[in-house]
Amino acid sequence: MEHISKQYDARGKASGPLALDDVSLTVADGEIFGIIGHSGAGKSTLLRSINLLERPTSGTVTVDGVELTKLTQGGLQQQRRKIGMIFQHFNLLSSATVFDNIAFPLQLAHTTKEKVQAKVDDLIRLVGLEEHRDKYPAQLSGGQKQRVGIARALANDPKVLLCDEATSALDPQTTNAILDLLLDINRKFGITIVLITHEMHVIQAICDRVAVIHAGAIAEQGKVIDVFLKPEHPVTREFILEERNDAELQPWAAFKTQATEHSRVVKINYLGDVTYAPVLHQVLTAAGVGFAILQGTISRMKDVPYGQLVVRLDGEKTAVEQSLLSLRDKGLEVEVIA
Numbered sequence: 098m099e100h101i102s103k104q105y106d107a108r109g110k111a112s113g114p115l116a117l118d119d120v121s122l123t124v125a126d127g128e129i130f131g132i133i134g135h136s137g138a139g140k141s142t143l144l145r146s147i148n149l150l151e152r153p154t155s156g157t158v159t160v161d162g163v164e165l166t167k168l169t170q171g172g173l174q175q176q177r178r179k180i181g182m183i184f185q186h187f188n189l190l191s192s193a194t195v196f197d198n199i200a201f202p203l204q205l206a207h208t209t210k211e212k213v214q215a216k217v218d219d220l221i222r223l224v225g226l227e228e229h230r231d232k233y234p235a236q237l238s239g240g241q242k243q244r245v246g247i248a249r250a251l252a253n254d255p256k257v258l259l260c261d262e263a264t265s266a267l268d269p270q271t272t273n274a275i276l277d278l279l280l281d282i283n284r285k286f287g288i289t290i291v292l293i294t295h296e297m298h299v300i301q302a303i304c305d306r307v308a309v310i311h312a313g314a315i316a317e318q319g320k321v322i323d324v325f326l327k328p329e330h331p332v333t334r335e336f337i338l339e340e341r342n343d344a345e346l347q348p349w350a351a352f353k354t355q356a357t358e359h360s361r362v363v364k365i366n367y368l369g370d371v372t373y374a375p376v377l378h379q380v381l382t383a384a385g386v387g388f389a390i391l392q393g394t395i396s397r398m399k400d401v402p403y404g405q406l407v408v409r410l411d412g413e414k415t416a417v418e419q420s421l422l423s424l425r426d427k428g429l430e431v432e433v434i435a
């Protein structure tokens with residue numbers, strides 16, 4: 098997407114503030130890209146601009162090498178088959194069964210009856226709804242409805258799947274199951290996924306890269322791990338703090354008072370396999386430095402483990418300095434707080 102701006106019409110005229118203001122964004126083939134932002138930031142407008150459900154006021158959208166913004170309606174319809182979409186409230190046909198909901202886009206594309214049958218059966222198996230194929234949406238749970246939505250979105254073998262707050266109406270357990278399914282689909286079929294959410298844990302669970310959107314513009318973007326560990330924009334920091342959701346975690350600066358003449362307080366970031374290695378113990382024992390862990394979290398971002406600890410190092414000044422160098426040598430990121 099290049100230089101996308103959007104101003105909504107009021108009574109047939111473009112007026113009011115820009116919902117999107119000169120946004121440029123590139124999503125790589127095969128990645129899971131998350132867009133996070135507060136309500137009204139412009140997430141839906143941005144997502145719906147990708148398949149031109151919402152036509153930008155200016156700018157260009159190119160998907161899989163084809164510039165959608167210059168296609169005729171017929172050409173656009175053709176290209177849209179490459180782009181599946183799922184929704185927060187599922188948007189299923191209430192009078193159609195699971196099977197018929199999934200078959201619908203295939204019938205629109207004039208697929209033969211035999212092919213529809215085989216394809217829908219495959220999709221039903223893929224999303225794990227074998228026992229529910231003849232039920233109506235009203236007879237399904239939220240998670241099952243979203244599985245129907247996902248199967249329907251995959252019917253035409255799209256290259257891209259757009260997810261509009263796909264888990265926001267689901268409880269945490271069902272959310273995780275749907276996120277696992279999306280990850281599975283991405284890995285099995287190489288489908289590029291673009292999702293919008295207001296929850297950092299959704300980004301953390303399955304996304305490779307993230308863009309933070311604020312007031313119609315991209316506040317920051319990058320690999321999830323980089324943005325999460327070193328957020329630059331205040332809005333990003335807010336999302337991360339909300340996600341940590343542990344009020345007992347104190348800001349790093351609160352530990353400054355723990356430092357004495359014979360100790361330093363440091364913040365240590367672990368990333369990747371080193372997170373689970375006994376590096377701290379080995380290095381500090383070898384240096385003859387004692388330590389106390391003052392605060393810490395160990396978690397995972399998609400499949401990358403990471404940790405953040407605040408540690409007080411006690412010992413001779415030169416030994417402590419040496420141990421800091423050794424920790425950095427082992428691949429840990431060490432920042433001296435006090």
Ligand SMILES: Nc1ncnc2c1ncn2[C@@H]1O[C@H](COP(=O)(O)OP(=O)(O)OP(=O)(O)O)[C@@H](O)[C@H]1O
Pocket residue numbers: 105106116134135136137138139140141142143295
């Ligand atoms: N159809 C519309 N007509 C006029 N203004 C609109 C329309 N849709 C969205 N807007 C405005 O555009 C801005 C961005 O809205 P958008 O729905 O893209 O944000 P969002 O980040 O998806 O919010 P939410 O999480 O609440 O859905 C908002 O100020 C909104 O009021």
